[in-house]
Amino acid sequence: MSSTLSGTMGGAMSVTAAVQVRDLGKTFTLHNQGGAELAVLHGVSLEVRRGECVALDGPSGAGKSTLLKCIYGNYRTTQGSLIVGEGENAIDLATASARQQMAMRRTTVGYVSQFLRAIPRVSALDIVAEPLMEDANGDPDKLVAARRAAETLLLRLRIPVRLWSVPPATFSGGEQQRINIARGLIRPRPVLLLDEPTASLDADNRITVTAMINEAREQGAAIIGIFHDQRVRDSVATRVVNMADFK
Amino acid sequence: MNADVSRAPDSSDSGYNFAYLDERTKRMIRRAILKAVAIPGYQVPFGSREMPLPYGWGTGGIQVTASIIGRDDVLKVIDQGADDTVNAVNIRRFFTRTTGIATTERTVEATVIQTRHRIPETPLQDHQIIVYQVPIPEPLAKLEPREAETKMMHGLAEYGLMHVKLYEDIARYGHISTTYDYPVMVDGRYLMAPSPIPKFDNPKMHMNPALQLFGAGREKRIYAVPPYTKVESLAFDDHPFEVQRWEQHCALCGAKDSFLDEVITDNDGGRMFICSDTDYCGQRRENLAAVPANVAEAKSA
Amino acid sequence: MSEQDQPILRVEALSKRYGDRLAVDQVSFDLWPGEVLAVVGESGSGKTTLLNCASARLLPDSGRVDFLTRHEGVVDVYRLSEAARRLLARTDWGYVHQNPADGLRMDVSAGANVGERLMALGERHYGRIRQEATQWLSRVEMQEDRIDESPATFSGGMRQRLQIARNLVTRPRLVFMDEPTSGLDVSVQAKLLDLLRTLTHQLHLASVIVTHDLAVARLLAHRMMVMKDGRVVEQGLTDQVLDDPQHPYTQLLVSSVLQP
Ligand SMILES: Nc1ncnc2c1ncn2[C@@H]1O[C@H](COP(=O)(O)OP(=O)(O)OP(=O)(O)O)[C@@H](O)[C@H]1O
Ligand SMILES: [Mg+2]
Ligand SMILES: [Zn+2]
Numbered sequence: 178m179s180s181t182l183s184g185t186m187g188g189a190m191s192v193t194a195a196v197q198v199r200d201l202g203k204t205f206t207l208h209n210q211g212g213a214e215l216a217v218l219h220g221v222s223l224e225v226r227r228g229e230c231v232a233l234d235g236p237s238g239a240g241k242s243t244l245l246k247c248i249y250g251n252y253r254t255t256q257g258s259l260i261v262g263e264g265e266n267a268i269d270l271a272t273a274s275a276r277q278q279m280a281m282r283r284t285t286v287g288y289v290s291q292f293l294r295a296i297p298r299v300s301a302l303d304i305v306a307e308p309l310m311e312d313a314n315g316d317p318d319k320l321v322a323a324r325r326a327a328e329t330l331l332l333r334l335r336i337p338v339r340l341w342s343v344p345p346a347t348f349s350g351g352e353q354q355r356i357n358i359a360r361g362l363i364r365p366r367p368v369l370l371l372d373e374p375t376a377s378l379d380a381d382n383r384i385t386v387t388a389m390i391n392e393a394r395e396q397g398a399a400i401i402g403i404f405h406d407q408r409v410r411d412s413v414a415t416r417v418v419n420m421a422d423f424k
Numbered sequence: 425m426n427a428d429v430s431r432a433p434d435s436s437d438s439g440y441n442f443a444y445l446d447e448r449t450k451r452m453i454r455r456a457i458l459k460a461v462a463i464p465g466y467q468v469p470f471g472s473r474e475m476p477l478p479y480g481w482g483t484g485g486i487q488v489t490a491s492i493i494g495r496d497d498v499l500k501v502i503d504q505g506a507d508d509t510v511n512a513v514n515i516r517r518f519f520t521r522t523t524g525i526a527t528t529e530r531t532v533e534a535t536v537i538q539t540r541h542r543i544p545e546t547p548l549q550d551h552q553i554i555v556y557q558v559p560i561p562e563p564l565a566k567l568e569p570r571e572a573e574t575k576m577m578h579g580l581a582e583y584g585l586m587h588v589k590l591y592e593d594i595a596r597y598g599h600i601s602t603t604y605d606y607p608v609m610v611d612g613r614y615l616m617a618p619s620p621i622p623k624f625d626n627p628k629m630h631m632n633p634a635l636q637l638f639g640a641g642r643e644k645r646i647y648a649v650p651p652y653t654k655v656e657s658l659a660f661d662d663h664p665f666e667v668q669r670w671e672q673h674c675a676l677c678g679a680k681d682s683f684l685d686e687v688i689t690d691n692d693g694g695r696m697f698i699c700s701d702t703d704y705c706g707q708r709r710e711n712l713a714a715v716p717a718n719v720a721e722a723k724s725a
Numbered sequence: 726m727s728e729q730d731q732p733i734l735r736v737e738a739l740s741k742r743y744g745d746r747l748a749v750d751q752v753s754f755d756l757w758p759g760e761v762l763a764v765v766g767e768s769g770s771g772k773t774t775l776l777n778c779a780s781a782r783l784l785p786d787s788g789r790v791d792f793l794t795r796h797e798g799v800v801d802v803y804r805l806s807e808a809a810r811r812l813l814a815r816t817d818w819g820y821v822h823q824n825p826a827d828g829l830r831m832d833v834s835a836g837a838n839v840g841e842r843l844m845a846l847g848e849r850h851y852g853r854i855r856q857e858a859t860q861w862l863s864r865v866e867m868q869e870d871r872i873d874e875s876p877a878t879f880s881g882g883m884r885q886r887l888q889i890a891r892n893l894v895t896r897p898r899l900v901f902m903d904e905p906t907s908g909l910d911v912s913v914q915a916k917l918l919d920l921l922r923t924l925t926h927q928l929h930l931a932s933v934i935v936t937h938d939l940a941v942a943r944l945l946a947h948r949m950m951v952m953k954d955g956r957v958v959e960q961g962l963t964d965q966v967l968d969d970p971q972h973p974y975t976q977l978l979v980s981s982v983l984q985p
Contacts, residue, residue, distance in 0.1 A: 208973035209980060250962065252969040275948050275962055276757060296944065298919040315927070567830075580808040584845025588830070591837045591844065594851055595873050660851040 195263055195285075195368050195399035196248060198223040202256030203243055217243050221257070221423045223401075227367060230390065230400040232410045235420030241403045242291065244420075245370045248401065249288040250278045261286060261368060283311065286368040289361035291376070293353040295346040301356050302327050302341040308364040323363075330359040333389075335382060350377040358386055362393060369393055371402035375409050387412050443490040444522040449473055453491035453646070457637060460648035465610025466578070467561050472644040477518070481511060482540055482557030484639030486518070488646060489538045489555045492637070493519070498526045500534035505542040505683065505700035512540075531703050543625040545682045545704040548634035550651055556619040558640040561647065563607045563617040583615045586658055594663055603668065609656045610649055618655075624667045624683045629655040672697040677708035731793055733758045733899055733931045739778050739788030741771075748774040749785070750955040758793075758898065759929040763936055763946035763963065765978070771955040772935040773903050779933060780820055780901040781810050792817075795898070815842050819892030819900035823907060825884035828891070829876050835862065835887055836872040842895045861890040865920060882913035886920065893924065900925075902934045906941060918944050939982055943967060951975045 203218035246252040259270040306327035313319035404410035456470035475483040503512040507529040531546040606623035636649040659665040675696040684697040699705035732755040777783035822828035839858035865886040
């Protein structure tokens with residue numbers, strides 16, 4: 178199966194779809210639990226084009242987050258292929274080298290996880306600005322611009338200025354989530370993965386984030402997300418995919 | 425002095441060979457000396473022999489001298505610049521008894537000069553050999569205790585560590601405080617410990633017409649500076665090498681250009697400065713005696 | 726940038742035996758400019774032996790180490806002359822020891838420790854050496870006025886900072902580190918990790934870090950390699966290995982700590 182798929186990498190499909198999941202399987206083997214096998218994903222096929230926002234639906238434990246993590250390369254796939262990016266930049270995560278995966282994360286795929294992983298002693302502003310600062314290669318003008326962009330996002334997401342210089346480890350759940358969103362969106366990328374980005378947000382911030390997601394999509398991002406909140410899902414999703422359909 | 429040695433006034437029937445060492449040992453040491461001359465500043469290991477003197481007395485220098493000295497040589501022995509210290513007297517007597525050769529206190533008359541702590545003020549000539557007694561031949565020893573590592577450093581001419589020591593001096597005292605055994609580069613290649621001579625004497629090693637040999641008995645090393653070889657004292661661009669200077673002149677001969685020792689003259693803290701090189705001082709005074717005005721001037725200084 | 730197109734360090738099939746014990750068994754990896762690779766595994770798994778073989782401090786029994794030099798292309802490190810290898814080790818490479826006393830000269834001042842590499846490269850201006858040392862002390866967040874103090878009077882954390890400054894003064898592009906934060910108090914450790922993270926980032930340092938602490942790997946490393954009995958049992962992006970470990974041994978390692 179995967180051999181025929183790799184043949185499509187330079188083909189017509191890869192030009193239009195930013196993410197192509199083909200017959201994806203993910204099984205966890207728990208070696209320390211007597212080798213128990215947990216088949217979480219099986220036969221998942223999905224294509225997402227730029228300008229689309231696909232909402233993953235399905236009950237808790239259906240494997241929605243697992244799928245996003247596979248597309249981000251955080252989890253390794255056990256079966257099938259997972260082509261991310263377009264044209265020359267397209268890589269199959271099932272076979273890509275670590276270096277290709279790192280490049281993919283830098284240039285192609287943004288991921289807003291459910292929980293923020295704070296870095297000790299790094300301020301909220303710098304955590305948000307980091308993806309742009311990495312691109313700056315030490316250029317002082319670009320570093321300033323990166324901070325500016327981070328400030329603009331933090332303002333829009335109503336993070337009080339007094340918190341900008343504070344490491345977010347002590348922030349509230351909603352504040353941490355907004356830091357995570359800002360970090361995920363600061364650098365426009367062709368693919369955006371969102372795992373319940375509004376779960377702990379108040380109404381005003383939920384509306385802001387919804388608007389930001391739509392802006393990203395209109396600017397050409399291919400978005401795959403998990404949105405438990407019906408209102409958010411209705412206002413951002415162009416398509417809903419139910420995990421149950423794959424089984 | 426050792427009783428065994430005192431029983432050997434003449435080599436012919438004393439049971440001792442000429443200059444105490446047997447000929448095989450001398451040849452072995454001479455080979456080491458030749459190698460040392462061929463690689464200026466490089467420490468050549470040699471099979472150091474037990475001498476009838478304790479190590480601190482300069483057995484390395486004595487073995488070198490014993491290996492090179494011949495019946496026509498004239499030997500001078502100095503210690504701290506003086507010919508009359510116990511150490512100098514004993515070594516001179518040792519060679520007199522084991523060789524029967526002539527000795528002198530005059531630098532210009534000597535063909536071989538064995539020294540501890542000084543280079544004579546009177547410039548050496550190309551027919552002379554100066555033999556230094558060396559306690560610690562390895563200039564990096566205090567900084568890097570592993571011998572394999574110091575060997576490697578010499579092999580690769582990695583001498584940054586020596587400057588670390590000089591850096592420390594400046595950081596601590598504001599200037600390079602090393603005054604004795606001040607490290608030198610020989611012929612732009614080997615870092616060398618000049619033995620515990622004052623840094624005042626370092627410039628004399630540079631392009632010296634005499635052959636300079638160094639012997640370390642306990643550490644079993646011989647090294648050399650051949651005649652007319654470049655010897656450069658290490659320093660920093662902004663802290664250049666400088667020799668000691670004195671406000672005073674020699675109280676005995678009036679010399680302004682020699683290394684001076686401070687001598688306490690009485691119990692009330694009275695002191696004076698005199699040449700550490702006794703021969704140099706004596707010669708100057710002899711010469712000056714012909715010109716009484718100068719002597720008077722020197723004494724009043 | 727053509728430099729980006731090839732690994733800065735390429736380790737191929739390194740093996741090292743101690744008696745009949747195979748400490749490192751056919752280990753290979755590539756390291757790219759600016760990349761931080763963590764090597765994890767239990768004690769005795771061969772991490773430090775691998776680090777020492779890769780950094781030319783310990784002759785491996787077999788295998789090869791290629792390094793992308795600044796100006797002369799790729800060199801086979803073990804084919805270089807001893808002189809060239811040592812020059813490389815004190816200019817373009819750094820090595821941070823677990824015990825700072827092993828990487829410092831404990832009997833000379835902080836300034837001399839930092840300045841040593843410069844002097845080894847022929848710097849002969851005291852004022853410039855001192856100025857450079859001062860800058861590096863502040864860069865590793867040490868008080869500049871401690872420049873003339875002996876590291877013997879410093880705390881463990883400060884000694885480790887000094888060791889780092891001493892290594893970085895020649896702007897190396899590759900730094901090997903052996904458990905750089907272990908043996909320090911937790912709070913001191915956190916600050917040092919932060920410093921290392923900032924420095925590797927700012928200086929675009931490639932680094933191989935041996936650690937048994939998965940949190941250190943999580944924080945510093947782009948990629949990680951898990952070793953067991955001298956062999957690499959698993960490798961990948963750091964978050965991959967930690968969040969979705971495949972090998973039984975890695976799973977055990979990850980499950981035995983809280984939230985690495
Ligand atoms: N790293 C892992 N190791 C072992 N099992 C895992 C791992 N990650 C997820 N799982 C298992 O995979 C299954 C799917 O989990 P996943 O988080 O993808 O569900 P989800 O659809 O996102 O659920 P929710 O809606 O509750 O967030 C669960 O049974 C979970 O326990
Ligand atoms: Mg989930
Ligand atoms: Zn005098």
